[in-house]
Amino acid sequence: MVAAFDEMNGFGGEVRAPYRALAEWLGVQHLDTLRQKSAEAEVLFRRSGITFAVYGAEEAGERLIPFDILPRIIAAEEWRRLELGIEQRVRALNAFLYDIYHRQEILKAGKIPEELITQNSAFLPEMIGVDPPRGVYSHIIGVDLVRTGENEFMVLEDNTRTPSGVSYMLENRETMMHLFPDLFSRNRVRPVENYPDALLKTLESVAPGNLDAEPTIALLTPGVYNSAYFEHSFLADQMGVELVESSDLVVIDGLLRMKTTEGLKRVDVLYRRVDDDFLDPLVFDPTSLLGVPGIFDVYRSGRVTIVNAPGAGIADDKAIYSYIPAIIEFYTGKQPILANVETYNCREPASLKYVLEHLAELVVKEVHGSGGYGMLVGPKSTKDQIETFRAKLVANPSNYIAQPTLSLSTCPTLADSSVAPRHLDLRPFVLIGDQVRLMPGGLTRVALKKGSLVVNSSQGGGTKDTWVLQE
Amino acid sequence: MLGRTANDLYWLSRYIERAENIARLLEVGYRIVLLPREGEGFHEEWRSTLESAGCLQGYVQRHGELLTQNVIDYMLFDTSNPSSIASCLASARRNGRAQRTALTREMWESLNSAWLEFSAIRPATVTSNSLPELLDWVRSRSALYRGALLNTILRNDTFYFSQVGTFIERADSTARILDVKYYHLLPSSEMVGSEKDNYQWAALLRSVSAHRSYRWVFKDHYRPLKIADFMILNRQMPRSLRSCYDELTAALRDLAVFYGVRHDCQMTAESTRDLLLEADMHNIFQSGLHEFVQDFIGRNNKLGNEISTAYHFSD
Numbered sequence: 001m002v003a004a005f006d007e008m009n010g011f012g013g014e015v016r017a018p019y020r021a022l023a024e025w026l027g028v029q030h031l032d033t034l035r036q037k038s039a040e041a042e043v044l045f046r047r048s049g050i051t052f053a054v055y056g057a058e059e060a061g062e063r064l065i066p067f068d069i070l071p072r073i074i075a076a077e078e079w080r081r082l083e084l085g086i087e088q089r090v091r092a093l094n095a096f097l098y099d100i101y102h103r104q105e106i107l108k109a110g111k112i113p114e115e116l117i118t119q120n121s122a123f124l125p126e127m128i129g130v131d132p133p134r135g136v137y138s139h140i141i142g143v144d145l146v147r148t149g150e151n152e153f154m155v156l157e158d159n160t161r162t163p164s165g166v167s168y169m170l171e172n173r174e175t176m177m178h179l180f181p182d183l184f185s186r187n188r189v190r191p192v193e194n195y196p197d198a199l200l201k202t203l204e205s206v207a208p209g210n211l212d213a214e215p216t217i218a219l220l221t222p223g224v225y226n227s228a229y230f231e232h233s234f235l236a237d238q239m240g241v242e243l244v245e246s247s248d249l250v251v252i253d254g255l256l257r258m259k260t261t262e263g264l265k266r267v268d269v270l271y272r273r274v275d276d277d278f279l280d281p282l283v284f285d286p287t288s289l290l291g292v293p294g295i296f297d298v299y300r301s302g303r304v305t306i307v308n309a310p311g312a313g314i315a316d317d318k319a320i321y322s323y324i325p326a327i328i329e330f331y332t333g334k335q336p337i338l339a340n341v342e343t344y345n346c347r348e349p350a351s352l353k354y355v356l357e358h359l360a361e362l363v364v365k366e367v368h369g370s371g372g373y374g375m376l377v378g379p380k381s382t383k384d385q386i387e388t389f390r391a392k393l394v395a396n397p398s399n400y401i402a403q404p405t406l407s408l409s410t411c412p413t414l415a416d417s418s419v420a421p422r423h424l425d426l427r428p429f430v431l432i433g434d435q436v437r438l439m440p441g442g443l444t445r446v447a448l449k450k451g452s453l454v455v456n457s458s459q460g461g462g463t464k465d466t467w468v469l470q471e
Numbered sequence: 472m473l474g475r476t477a478n479d480l481y482w483l484s485r486y487i488e489r490a491e492n493i494a495r496l497l498e499v500g501y502r503i504v505l506l507p508r509e510g511e512g513f514h515e516e517w518r519s520t521l522e523s524a525g526c527l528q529g530y531v532q533r534h535g536e537l538l539t540q541n542v543i544d545y546m547l548f549d550t551s552n553p554s555s556i557a558s559c560l561a562s563a564r565r566n567g568r569a570q571r572t573a574l575t576r577e578m579w580e581s582l583n584s585a586w587l588e589f590s591a592i593r594p595a596t597v598t599s600n601s602l603p604e605l606l607d608w609v610r611s612r613s614a615l616y617r618g619a620l621l622n623t624i625l626r627n628d629t630f631y632f633s634q635v636g637t638f639i640e641r642a643d644s645t646a647r648i649l650d651v652k653y654y655h656l657l658p659s660s661e662m663v664g665s666e667k668d669n670y671q672w673a674a675l676l677r678s679v680s681a682h683r684s685y686r687w688v689f690k691d692h693y694r695p696l697k698i699a700d701f702m703i704l705n706r707q708m709p710r711s712l713r714s715c716y717d718e719l720t721a722a723l724r725d726l727a728v729f730y731g732v733r734h735d736c737q738m739t740a741e742s743t744r745d746l747l748l749e750a751d752m753h754n755i756f757q758s759g760l761h762e763f764v765q766d767f768i769g770r771n772n773k774l775g776n777e778i779s780t781a782y783h784f785s786d
Binding site: 047224229230233234236237242243244245247248258260261262263 | 472473474475476477565568569571572580583584587628730732782783786
């Protein structure tokens with residue numbers, strides 16, 4: 001494989017401009033000092049309780065996502081372009097959602113095969129004709145970006161359902177400012193700490209109309225055993241809103257209410273961090289013991305806003321992904337600013353043929369998978385693994401998409417015996433309500449294993465603080 | 472605030488208070504067991520310690536015979552015992568984690584690090600030499616949490632429910648200690664006044680950390696009537712039933728003001744406090760200390776149930 005683009009050194013040669021101050025500083029640090037700071041960071045994280053649960057792990061308890069103390073840095077002009085591209089993309093995604101749950105112009109125009117929408121389990125027919133406030137379906141989106149060169153940023157995935165990781169963006173920054181105040185005096189790093197405030201403003205701006213008082217907002221969590229529970233409680237705390245479980249909620253007289261020490265209280269905006277399936281057992285999954293019976297009726301009648309809207313997941317479905325450039329063009333009339341990664345839909349016979357012939361070079365993903373589970377990274381797999389995967393693929397082609405194995409950019413990372421380059425991606429968080437609010441930063445995920453391209457925390461990935469520099 | 476949140480805060484405080492009380496009881500029990508005495512006196516000591524903690528039945532089922540090492544293990548580390556220090560710290564932390572948003576960072580960190588540090592202790596490494604230090608540590612962690620609460624939390628329902636939990640648990644604990652050891656205090660023994668009784672009384676005071684303050688308040692030798700008075704009616708003694716109810720009525724009054732509604736629980740707490748205010752130790756002895764304490768424990772439980780109903784702890 002070709003050498004990867006390094007965030008600090010490019011393709012070799014001079015240190016890139018945004019990294020100069022860091023490189024200078026790093027040049028005079030001892031490895032032992034860095035290690036000690038790394039250990040201090042771990043103590044800080046452990047004490048604050050920022051942990052995640054790993055699915056399927058026996059001691060499902062709590063683990064820390066490893067944190068790497070060397071930041072990932074983005075120059076002001078790089079960020080400006082990302083900003084434009086992300087805003088264009090999230091507006092188009094919301095326009096797309098509005099359209100397919102109303103007149104379905106894009107299907108009539110033949111830009112997307114109709115059955116890809118109507119036969120898709122992420123498409124909720126129950127949402128047809130529902131009008132969410134301001135026409136926004138996906139209010140909080142995490143856009144996964146990868147980089148392969150100086151100007152080559154690509155969108156790998158949109159997360160339009162319940163993206164997580166924003167608490168790491170905030171806690172990583174807190175930790176870095178605590179450990180390396182001097183680094184912040186050498187670099188002009190744009191702050192991210194007002195995210196909770198921006199989130200609250202966004203949630204308030206999509207409250208149902210005609211309320212007598214300020215809207216009451218609550219954050220719905222599956223509970224303390226959920227892998228992102230820390231983040232749920234962190235955000236509720238930072239915003240000063242109630243953190244509720246479905247058992248704290250009840251529908252009475254056509255309104256959503258929560259059970260408080262003073263009796264029942266109306267909820268106007270529900271920032272839910274549970275999947276569609278666990279929202280309302282009357283509508284989505286009658287066998288589910290979770291959820292709030294009747295909540296969907298309240299939503300449909302416009303008396304509560306659910307954030308993100310049910311059915312928003314159709315916009316980040318992997319089978320839709322390859323149509324996103326067409327979607328952007330259809331709704332904005334412009335070319336996409338940020339490119340997609342080339343993608344083969346295995347449901348198309350020609351694509352399937354190509355994929356089967358090139359399995360050893362490609363990354364193959366399940367259409368509905370996430371978290372790095374159920375995927376094949378061709379170049380990193382054994383012959384046996386590839387053949388096992390081939391059988392699954394042939395049995396159910398429409399369940400898979402494939403992409404070329406990208407040479408993700410690397411960034412200096414504290415490894416066992418030295419500071420060494422490791423591959424990474426970037427998830428900025430964007431809020432959509434009365435306006436589009438993008439935090440200058442995001443979650444940088446880094447594959448800590450040498451050569452690994454899988455950055456998911458469930459697969460041995462870690463995180464870094466992400467610095468966007470002031471102009 | 473969610474009813475579930477109030478419930479978790481209330482119990483979180485109770486667990487922390489309970490861990491501290493258990494540590495104190497063990498400390499006293501262990502001290503007495505170390506004293507030179509005839510025969511199998513230590514059996515009686517552990518029996519009353521376990522009984523005061525409400526753990527006697529559970530212990531007997533698990534271990535049968537009363538052996539010092541087993542008692543220590545059961546009360547410190549055994550997670551099948553819901554009142555062991557390990558269980559209390561784990562439950563407190565579980566409640567705190569569920570209500571992370573209600574706690575300040577200082578409160579959460581003291582809770583979390585107490586649990587982390589205690590979980591790291593290997594029971595086999597606790598020797599009779601290190602036990603007092605460990606028990607001291609438990610008490611200091613409880614103090615740290617209470618300190619964080621008092622110093623950092625907003626004075627709103629979060630604080631009031633935490634206070635209520637602490638003082639209901641503390642009142643219950645002091646009352647149980649009294650009830651198990653009340654016969655040491657019966658007036659007849661005042662005439663005996665032997666050495667043995669003397670250190671039993673000292674131990675009783677020690678189990679509520681009051682052996683030195685007793686001297687300061689009464690400037691006198693240990694006397695049963697005064698000891699009972701100190702533990703039940705004295706308003707200066709921070710673990711007396713009277714003190715607990717001063718705090719309880721204050722916190723419940725604050726809740727009533729905060730929400731603008733009074734419930735049965737406010738009435739009940741005030742009537743119990745009035746009873747303590749007006750009571751006279753001679754009369755209590757006359758009509759029976761055991762009966763008085765039993766009645767108090769019943770009232771205290773009733774109050775807990777009324778609070779849970781009034782503030783929708785679970786519905």
